[in-house]
Amino acid sequence: MFKKVLIANRGEIAVRVIRACHELGITAVAVYSDVDRASLHVLKADEAHRIGAAAASESYLNIEKIVDVAERSGADAIHPGYGFRSENAKFARACSEAGVKFIGPTAAAMELMGSKTRARQQMEKAGIPFVPGTSRGLESFEQAEQVAKEIDYPIMLKAAAGGGGKGMRLVRSRDELRTALESAKSEAQRSFGDSEVYIEKAIVSPRHIEMQVLADEHGNTVYLGERECSIQRRHQKVMEEAPSPIVDAAMRRRMGEVAIRVAKAAGYTNAGTVEFLVDRDRNFYFLEMNTRLQVEHPVTELVTGLDLVHLQIRIAAGDRLRFAQEEVNIRGHAIECRIYAEDPDNNYFPSPGKITLLLTPDGPGIRCDSGIYEGWTVPIDYDPLLAKLIGYGTDRDQAISRLVRGLDEYLVGGIKTNIPLFRRILSDQDFQAANLDTGYLDRLLRTNRVSRGDQAADVAAIAAGIFAALDSAQPMRNGIAHESPAAGPRAASTWKRASRIEALRQ
Amino acid sequence: MIYDVSIEGTNYRLELEPTTTGWDCRLNGRTIQVNAAIIRPGVMSLLIENKSHEVKREIVAAEFHLWVGNQRYSAELRDPRSLRNRRDGTGTAEGSSKLTAPMPGKVVRLLVNEKDQVEAGQGVVVVEAMKMQNEIKSPKKGIVQKLAAAEGASVNAGDVLAIVE
Numbered sequence: 001m002f003k004k005v006l007i008a009n010r011g012e013i014a015v016r017v018i019r020a021c022h023e024l025g026i027t028a029v030a031v032y033s034d035v036d037r038a039s040l041h042v043l044k045a046d047e048a049h050r051i052g053a054a055a056a057s058e059s060y061l062n063i064e065k066i067v068d069v070a071e072r073s074g075a076d077a078i079h080p081g082y083g084f085r086s087e088n089a090k091f092a093r094a095c096s097e098a099g100v101k102f103i104g105p106t107a108a109a110m111e112l113m114g115s116k117t118r119a120r121q122q123m124e125k126a127g128i129p130f131v132p133g134t135s136r137g138l139e140s141f142e143q144a145e146q147v148a149k150e151i152d153y154p155i156m157l158k159a160a161a162g163g164g165g166k167g168m169r170l171v172r173s174r175d176e177l178r179t180a181l182e183s184a185k186s187e188a189q190r191s192f193g194d195s196e197v198y199i200e201k202a203i204v205s206p207r208h209i210e211m212q213v214l215a216d217e218h219g220n221t222v223y224l225g226e227r228e229c230s231i232q233r234r235h236q237k238v239m240e241e242a243p244s245p246i247v248d249a250a251m252r253r254r255m256g257e258v259a260i261r262v263a264k265a266a267g268y269t270n271a272g273t274v275e276f277l278v279d280r281d282r283n284f285y286f287l288e289m290n291t292r293l294q295v296e297h298p299v300t301e302l303v304t305g306l307d308l309v310h311l312q313i314r315i316a317a318g319d320r321l322r323f324a325q326e327e328v329n330i331r332g333h334a335i336e337c338r339i340y341a342e343d344p345d346n347n348y349f350p351s352p353g354k355i356t357l358l359l360t361p362d363g364p365g366i367r368c369d370s371g372i373y374e375g376w377t378v379p380i381d382y383d384p385l386l387a388k389l390i391g392y393g394t395d396r397d398q399a400i401s402r403l404v405r406g407l408d409e410y411l412v413g414g415i416k417t418n419i420p421l422f423r424r425i426l427s428d429q430d431f432q433a434a435n436l437d438t439g440y441l442d443r444l445l446r447t448n449r450v451s452r453g454d455q456a457a458d459v460a461a462i463a464a465g466i467f468a469a470l471d472s473a474q475p476m477r478n479g480i481a482h483e484s485p486a487a488g489p490r491a492a493s494t495w496k497r498a499s500r501i502e503a504l505r506q
Numbered sequence: 507m508i509y510d511v512s513i514e515g516t517n518y519r520l521e522l523e524p525t526t527t528g529w530d531c532r533l534n535g536r537t538i539q540v541n542a543a544i545i546r547p548g549v550m551s552l553l554i555e556n557k558s559h560e561v562k563r564e565i566v567a568a569e570f571h572l573w574v575g576n577q578r579y580s581a582e583l584r585d586p587r588s589l590r591n592r593r594d595g596t597g598t599a600e601g602s603s604k605l606t607a608p609m610p611g612k613v614v615r616l617l618v619n620e621k622d623q624v625e626a627g628q629g630v631v632v633v634e635a636m637k638m639q640n641e642i643k644s645p646k647k648g649i650v651q652k653l654a655a656a657e658g659a660s661v662n663a664g665d666v667l668a669i670v671e
């Protein structure tokens with residue numbers, strides 16, 4: 001087993017991996033940028049090293065700096081988390097060249113899966129079911145036009161090097177093709193440094209369901225059940241659950257077996273996720289493989305009872321899987337909410353800033369994987385994911401009711417979060433009936449919000465007064481009450497107000 | 507103690523007197539028995555005629571909000587003895603609109619030039635924060651009188667980016 005692991009990430013996932021290291025008796029090494037000196041992952045780690053300026057390219061994306069810290073600190077292995085360089089084959093290769101084990105698949109498997117077009121060619125050979133489309137990048141507008149005509153609109157343009165919805169465009173008709181192709185290419189170039197774009201038939205109202213796989217370095221591969229990830233905004237997942245409400249045991253076995261075929265065809269090791277699009281008739285098509293730990297891994301952990309990060313570390317250390325496929329059981333139901341620093345009343349704009357008050361839920365069936373604390377300022381430089389709140393129950397209804405209760409206990413004050421969005425989703429009839437597809441959330445957001453009751457306005461009015469009365473009963477902070485003896489009556493009332501605001505601010 | 511409290515724009519007259527067991531409270535003339543305990547700064551347990559409420563206070567810049575359970579209420583508090591504290595309805599000058607940054611970030615692109623005509627809803631400035639680019643749109647049809655932000659500049663929430671008249 002490793003003695004020391006470097007975590008090449010920040011935020012909640014860095015904290016998650018540090019905890020796993022401690023549980024396994026491993027020393028955890030954090031890296032941080034200038035704006036993350038006071039971040040939670042630095043506090044929780046056993047060692048922490050500054051790697052550069054706030055810009056990710058100067059710090060968390062900088063392979064040389066990270067590998068250098070690993071060597072200097074004597075780390076045996078690097079856990080990349082998700083995002084940043086977690087799916088970058090060059091990073092995996094740089095690690096192995098430095099004699100540091102990369103906790104993830106091999107660089108070759110990442111390279112294969114990292115190029116969507118190459119992955120597609122390889123998977124077609126392995127007989128994996130695909131959405132109709134090209135397995136090569138488009139060379140010209142004319143070629144795009146031709147392919148689109150053959151497979152028929154609507155079509156989807158996708159960046160070959162893509163992920164996270166970047167470089168992706170839905171094209172409903174020929175008229176939209178030219179503009180969409182240009183913008184997809186330029187976005188792909190900007191985001192990934194590679195403008196290659198390919199075409200796929202767009203499946204109308206698809207579900208997005210993914211299968212977790214785990215492969216050791218001795219040829220054993222298992223699947224750990226699916227996650228339903230259909231609740232998305234701008235092609236980004238917002239909420240995930242396991243198991244999927246539409247997948248039964250037979251379908252799970254079929255999807256799982258395909259996922260294992262995908263992993264084996266790629267020579268895959270460690271934890272990975274095979275994503276599928278599922279149409280209305282429950283046909284599933286291979287979409288892509290994510291060669292990292294997913295944000296939503298906790299829902300799988302809760303329904304399988306396994307710890308995926310422990311398993312990732314053990315596999316990377318050369319251990320064999322200690323269980324067989326037949327021993328993997330799905331028990332209960334888990335749903336995850338991604339808590340983002342964004343303002344639901346202002347078109348989900350990012351809302352960084354200082355967290356002035358933080359109340360965190362707990363109790364039965366609640367798990368909160370968080371990277372924040374009260375008094376911390378959320379920096380503007382990175383992804384706005386603050387934490388993940390996961391509800392677990394014996395069945396889906398219980399998981400929902402626990403999550404609703406947990407959200408009611410949760411308060412992140414001082415900044416805006418999307419917590420109200422989850423209340424809205426969880427109380428929606430279509431969600432409760434599991435009528436989901438990837439367009440679900442956009443449709444929900446177009447409907448008018450149910451106007452809320454003002455029953456508690458009286459309570460708020462009384463509380464406002466008592467807070468103020470208790471504040472003024474305490475000595476004023478910063479000695480404001482003793483200042484400006486020469487101030488006249490007009491100035492006096494202004495300062496009184498200022499001091500009250502100051503006291504309220506505390 | 508007397509307070510004029512405004513909750514979501516509705517005004518209340520609140521009179522409070524501490525007692526040995528809690529507070530004598532008159533809300534718009536109605537007498538209510540209230541017992542309050544501060545659980546931690548910003549969090550109050552309020553028992554109103556034995557009904558239990560968890561009230562949380564959130565202060566952001568000059569605004570102040572109260573959460574009762576999961577409902578958020580904007581609140582304002584005034585001392586009625588002070589005329590100065592009455593709102594005098596300061597608004598922006600007729601006909602001109604300021605576009606402000608909704609969050610801290612970086613100006614990545616200017617989509618118009620000064621003196622350009624813009625339509626309501628037309629993008630004026632692109633601000634990037636947390637990996638997301640956000641187009642700040644003109645709230646009205648008019649002429650861009652001033653572009654206050656330069657490409658590459660860092661801005662704070664509330665900073666004026668442009669003025670449309």
